[in-house]
Amino acid sequence: MRKPSSLFERDRIEELKIITNFQPLYSVTEKKYIGVEALSRADYRGDFLSAGQLFSIPSTENEKLSLNMKCIYSAINTFKKQKYSEEYTMFLNFDSSILDSGLIEESHFVNVDRIGVNPNQIVIELIESNVADFDLLIKFVNFYRENGFLIALDDVGAGYSGLDRIVKIKPDIIKIDRSLVNGVSKEYHKREVCRALVELTHNIGALSLSEGVETLEDAIECQQLGTDLIQGYFFSKPLSRLPSPYESSEQGDQLVTAWRTKVEFKQKILTHNIKSIKSRASEITESLESKDPAEAGCILLAYLDCSSDIECMYILNEKGIQVSETFINPEVSRKTHSLFQPARLGTDHSLKHYFQKRLRNQKHYISDPYISRATGNFCRTISCSWHDGSAAEYYLCLDISHSY
Numbered sequence: 001m002r003k004p005s006s007l008f009e010r011d012r013i014e015e016l017k018i019i020t021n022f023q024p025l026y027s028v029t030e031k032k033y034i035g036v037e038a039l040s041r042a043d044y045r046g047d048f049l050s051a052g053q054l055f056s057i058p059s060t061e062n063e064k065l066s067l068n069m070k071c072i073y074s075a076i077n078t079f080k081k082q083k084y085s086e087e088y089t090m091f092l093n094f095d096s097s098i099l100d101s102g103l104i105e106e107s108h109f110v111n112v113d114r115i116g117v118n119p120n121q122i123v124i125e126l127i128e129s130n131v132a133d134f135d136l137l138i139k140f141v142n143f144y145r146e147n148g149f150l151i152a153l154d155d156v157g158a159g160y161s162g163l164d165r166i167v168k169i170k171p172d173i174i175k176i177d178r179s180l181v182n183g184v185s186k187e188y189h190k191r192e193v194c195r196a197l198v199e200l201t202h203n204i205g206a207l208s209l210s211e212g213v214e215t216l217e218d219a220i221e222c223q224q225l226g227t228d229l230i231q232g233y234f235f236s237k238p239l240s241r242l243p244s245p246y247e248s249s250e251q252g253d254q255l256v257t258a259w260r261t262k263v264e265f266k267q268k269i270l271t272h273n274i275k276s277i278k279s280r281a282s283e284i285t286e287s288l289e290s291k292d293p294a295e296a297g298c299i300l301l302a303y304l305d306c307s308s309d310i311e312c313m314y315i316l317n318e319k320g321i322q323v324s325e326t327f328i329n330p331e332v333s334r335k336t337h338s339l340f341q342p343a344r345l346g347t348d349h350s351l352k353h354y355f356q357k358r359l360r361n362q363k364h365y366i367s368d369p370y371i372s373r374a375t376g377n378f379c380r381t382i383s384c385s386w387h388d389g390s391a392a393e394y395y396l397c398l399d400i401s402h403s404y
Contacts, residue, residue: 013057013066017043018074021238025091025209025229028219028259031252032245035089035123037231038075039238061101068095080117082242091123091152097130099137119148123173127154128165141169152209157197166204174201176227178212184225185217191225198226216251216258223259277382277400278364280307285386285396292388293323300327312374312399314343316383320350323394326374332401335376342374354381354397369402378402 022036042049049057058064072092079090124144131137141151150172158177166174176197184190194210201208210222213232222230235251236243280303287299293315300313304327311332315324326342334340349355354367364384372379379399387393 013063013070015044016049016054016067016070018071019043020071020075020078021240022079022090022242023231023238024236024243025089025231026235026249026252027229028223028252028255031249031256033088033235033243033249034229034245035091036079036242037091037125038071038079038093040071040074061098064095065098065101068098076115076117079242084242084244085117085121087245088242089121089123089150090117091125093125093154095130096126096128096137096140099140100132119144123150123152125152125154125175128169134165134168138168145172157193170204171206173207173209173229175209175211175231178232181210181212181218181222181232182214183218184210185215185221191221194222194227195225202226216254219251219255220259220262223255224262274366277309277366277398280310281364281382281384281396281398284313284398285384288386288394288396290387290389293317293394296324297327300324304329309401310398311372311377311379311401312342312397314397316349316355316395316397318393318395320348320352320355322347322349328374332375332377334374337376340373340376349397352381354383355395372399374399 019041021039021041023039024033025035025037026032027034039051040054041051042054055067058067072094075090075092079085079088082088126137128134128137145151151169152173152175153166153169153171154175155177156166156174157180174197176194180190180194180197184194198208207228208226209229209231210227211231213219213222213230213234215234219230219232219234234255235249284299284303288296291299296315304310304313307329308331311329313327314322317323322343322345325345328334328342343349353370354365364382367381369378369380371377379402381397381399383395383397385393385395
């Protein structure tokens with residue numbers, strides 16, 4: 001087979017026969033396929049060209065534009081002939097770098113009046129970082145959104161992706177890049193970045209889509225993180241036809257069952273752990289009741305010696321001022337950088353979330369996870385009140401390892 005890069009030294013892009021395949025997008029909560037991404041391959045005089053080979057061909061902006069338009073209209077024409085096309089949304093890729101060439105008006109990407117498919121069924125995928133002239137991109141986005149198309153930002157989380165551009169584009173869908181999704185079930189930092197992107201997506205009123213999901217474990221984690229749609233080889237490789245959105249998906253059923261099992265198990269563990277730590281916090285405060293805070297040190301150290309998941313203990317008065325030293329579990333692994341130091345006697349904690357939100361008419365308050373300045377570890381703080389011999393109110397704070 002001849003190298004694709006040499007084919008077009010003599011031949012025109014028009015001689016390519018574009019092959020459109022469809023990779024389904026799955027909604028776990030709805031338990032069905034709800035959309036497809038159109039993917040282009042090609043046949044050149046009997047030689048099959050992969051996507052990588054196909055899109056490495058253009059050597060000029062005109063050739064790039066011609067190839068993009070050929071792929072787009074192949075996708076549209078193939079899609080509208082499919083049996084279930086009216087029940088699907090199709091995602092179309094657009095090489096947004098073409099806008100910088102000045103060869104295309106924003107309205108030339110798809111002729112809205114002649115495509116033969118309802119614009120309400122099409123999502124235009126683009127990578128915002130590919131465009132230097134951001135004003136042109138905004139014109140493009142506004143034109144197609146006003147004509148009924150949705151806009152998806154592709155490859156978010158890969159390379160450069162400016163948050164300021166996300167704010168201005170106001171995408172309807174954000175696709176989290178496969179480089180973050182692949183292995184998300186095993187890598188803590190990937191998981192937390194994905195969690196933040198899903199939360200950001202929902203907070204701006206968009207849908208989140210995790211692409212490149214290849215294993216059951218990663219699919220479960222994406223669902224745990226709140227992803228709206230999942231795409232990848234775990235569910236299906238690209239297909240030449242649209243599957244029935246109602247046909248049973250063995251992988252989907254497997255995911256739903258595994259996800260439910262994990263949620264139920266995790267909830268049981270969480271409930272057990274919270275009940276256990278509340279019980280220990282109550283036990284410690286009962287032992288402190290009617291005692292002066294100055295006498296608390298020996299009591300707290302004794303509990304630290306038999307509590308591997310308690311990292312630190314300290315006592316605050318009713319104004320949030322620390323009235324004890326910070327007692328640290330000697331078994332805890334701590335960061336040694338000077339930024340992470342235990343709070344000292346007299347430190348003002350009144351603006352800390354675990355003090356401001358304390359109790360709220362509850363016996364205990366448990367904070368969301370955060371980075372401890374005492375150890376540099378992720379922790380939660382549980383606080384509960386007690387009174388000394390003069391009935392003055394104090395708060396016992398326990399920093400608990402965020403392992404549940």
